[in-house]
Amino acid sequence: MWEPQELGAVRSHLSDFKKHRAARIDHYVVEVNKLIIRLEKLTAFDRTNTESAKIRAIEKSVVPWVNDQDVPFCPDCGNKFSIRNRRHHCRLCGSIMCKKCMELISLPFANKLTSASKDSLSTHTSPSQSPNSVHGSRRGSISSVSSVSSVLDEKDDDRIRCCTHCKDTLLKREQQIDEKEHTPDIVKLYEKLRLCMEKVDQKAPEYIRMAASLNAGETTYSLEHASDLRVEVQKVYELIDALSKKILTLGLNQDPPPHPNTLRLQRMVRYSATLFVQEKLLGLMSLPTREQFEELKKKRKQEMERKKILERQVVLESQQRFEERRSDLASRAANGEVVSLRGGPAPLRKAEGWLPLSGSLGQSEDSDPLLQQIHNITSFIRQAKAAGRTDEVCTLQENLRQLQDEYDQQQTEKAIELSRRQAEEEDLQREQLQRLCEREWEREREQFRAASLHTRTRSLDFREIRPFQLEPGREPRTHLAYALDLGSSSVQSSAAAETPNPSSALEPARVWSGPPALGQEFFPQSMISQQNELASLNPFDEEDPSSPTAEGTISPPAAECSFGPSVSILKEYNPFEEEEEAVAGNPFSNPDSPAPNPFNDEDEHPHQRPSSPPVSGNPFEEAPCTNPFEMDSDSGPEGEEPIEEELLLQQIDNIKAYIFDAKQCGRLDEVEVLTENLRELKRTLAKQKGGTE
């Protein structure tokens, strides 16, 4: 809709700014550098073992001292110098002040400043430690002696006299050095966090490509390689989670507590990390097991063959359909109606011209006020042309066009109305169901109004979002397994009974999705021919409850049950099967899946969940291969499948987090559903544990 747009105009003032700043800064930088160089000279020799006279000579050589006679008063406090109030020289700039106004620079301080400047040139020496350690010891050995002696003979063993101005400048400089050297914890953690994120951005797409390809039964990548990568990516996610959590809790136990802004920053970092993980991790599809993979490969082969056959069929199909429509069109046209199935009859008709058409329509149509108006205007045009008023003709012709468009539209609407009536008759039975559905919708709507869901991006409490928070599994590992089996199968049937509901809900939107004239007998084929969204919705038009495909989309378990035993019967290509596997890559949906899970048997990865407390026994040791439910799944069409334990645990955690979230927002109905899920998951987990042990 919008054409590409380049960045708007900009104007930089940077060079101007720098010019002005340089003028101001130069002075300051030169001053500082001068002081530092002098300071270095003053501390370059061993002060303790040098005579005071010699020191003084050196000091005077560094900077010329101001003449005593030139300064009768202390320039800072204004007191008169005398025998008692003696003059003191600043060793850094040579100026004079009284003792009160004099400042002292300790050697460690001086060294810190000078070595920092040196370090900035040669970075390999450790910046903060060298001055302190060396000069700390020096100070300890000397200070006690020198403090006495300095008072006596004014020999400055470990400090250098200077004026307040020089000292100020140096202090400022020190502050800058400190800031440069000090890296707060949050920055260190944050840098690590960003590295992890970059890694994910690199690896995740690669993995997804692999997994998608493997799940489609292709043999481009090796399964082992992919599972290694998966473990690697997952580890990075856990690291991200751990790091961001650490950032979140930085300094929380400090006294005084950190500034609210610091906490806000930490929360935001954590929040964005959570968003990142949520967005990326949930898109991480799982891999097929080795056996599944073999199965998939086989299936793909078959499918390729089937597809070829189907393609041929589709071509035939569409030809047939085309024929039919043509004949249909012809018959309708014979009745003098406008055919509107394609929705674009207007240009066609206009190309043929409307006049002959209006003539053939006969008396009844002529009474249409629009047509009358059209006639009037055409005669106006003729008159205007005769009068040679071209601009008049222009406007009139425009009117005429508008009228024609309007007329075309009316005709189209009539045609649509007609065909709609036909369709309505077909829909009559379905409407009944729809009404039921609407009532339900009404009820749901009430619930949603009550349910309060956060819609604003601004006011989230980030501490609440912990999708990966782990809790030790407190569920006792008893054998509840069979209860689950029974329960699920009974509810299963109720779900299957409900199938007409969603399909009828779709009805109103989809009435026009396919040509109505084509009977239902075409649907299976047309569905096969198209693998797009239309196809996935179309089957609902067909009300045949026995259709395996329709059932398949409505509830995954049903799909499984139809898929398992009836693979051989179901010769047609089922797009949903493919879709499910490609999107979810669901290893559970395959009832034949045996257990050797590439993730679970990796003993060499003990750090897989570094942040988690051990969850009721080590899943990595016990999970592989010996799954007792393998038998189950063979005997019953909808038996329980083995589940990757790790994933199960992860999901338990996820659901816990969602429950928490839902509770916080007061969505009680959701909490209930979620709790139910949680219980179920836990039971499954317990059951599996029970089985493997």
Added chain:
Amino acid sequence: MNVVFAVKQYVSKMIEDSGPGMKVLLMDKETTGIVSMVYTQSEILQKEVYLFERIDSQNREIMKHLKAICFLRPTKENVDYLIQELRRPKYSIYFIYFSNVISKSDVKSLAEADEQEVVAEVQEFYGDYIAVNPHLFSLNILGCCQGRNWGPAQLSRTTQGLTALLLSLKKCPMIRYQLSSEAAKRLAECVKQVITKEYELFEFRRTEVPPLLLILDRCDDAITPLLNQWTYQAMVHELLGINNNRIDLSRVPGISKDLREVVLSAENDEFYANNMYLNFAEIGSNIKNLMEDFQKKKPKEQQKLESIADMKAFVENYPQFKKMSGTVSKHVTVVGELSRLVSERNLLEVSEVEQELACQNDHSSALQNVKRLLQNPKVTEFDAARLVMLYALHYERHSSNSLPGLMMDLRNKGVSEKYRKLVSAVIEYGGKRVRGSDLFSPKDAVAITKQFLKGLKGVENVYTQHQPFLHETLDHLIKGKLKENVYPYLGPSTLRDRLTPR
């Protein structure tokens, strides 16, 4: 010419140019609004901007590990704040962007304050307006005129806003204005002045047809804003009030805490983007579809998640589901409140009469209908006053004008003085004497045919018969028929020649 995108690009560029690392965005009151219209928080978080601060906030901590991106209007106060900030920098490095032209002297005083050399960038990025929709912006000025003249502050802000708009879209336009309005002329001159002064900035690639800036005064069509509208965005604006994409729902009876204030932004709300210009009736059915869609994703109580596969699918879809449920509850609440107000205020009936007043010429029927509605207790005093205002505008010079009677009715209805005064005010503001064009009676053949067509189609929807006068103006403009004696060009005639077609 997408203004939302234009501003968004500026903001993205600022953030990109500051490089990696944690960042704080330092803004003033206005730029905060400007940025919030084009970026959501989660979107900007992904770009490592973790904190948002006001330059005038005193309670900011020293955080030397953050980079500061300053996006400020070039006002005197902001420059002063910035000078203080640079003297004692709280962040490690500063990237400074002004939303408009800043004077050389201000740059100098800023440079002199930057003794610690923390400033890394000083630029002008012309995002100096609130981008509401891709084709609509606002300056959020309430009341820009005193009488018929500009308030000086408002004129200067409007000029800045318009020139920033032109710069952000890289357009150097011809300017036309509405001759009947002194204010339009003043603004046109001011904009021209800036373009002349900053001619270097306005050096853009010439296009075959030069862009055009047409400045209109609302007083030319006082009717449109008096009518109740029936499209989604317009209704929200009219009935609930929308400010920088935020709707205050706190007065809605029984509102939950989470929905007190909601954000309606076409940028990241697909449903809103698709429905904002649709009729209220259509929205109703669309919301129903949305719910049904949502229903399919929502775990149902009866159809609990049975298999692990179900559960897995649910968990994987959960964030999406959550986002969707947020959208659903938001729109259900908003539309619900709209429909409640519509029935409470009897707006369907009111709107029908409003449309009759605006589009038809049957005085006696109009008068009768207005009188009838004034008796209706459900009609609010605000709507009652608007009806009388519409009547007054349309039948201002009608021979049997009975405005005094209606005014009496208003008084009897108990409509407050504040509203009653508006009737005479609106005549003074947009009455026949002021208008440059005729709002009510079509003259040429085209318009008559149009009205004829309208008569045919009018039956379809009585609530949307009226077409704003702006529509016609733009139509004429596009066809090159806009009269130069009503909307003259500003500037020398040589430039004008470039535009004249054929």
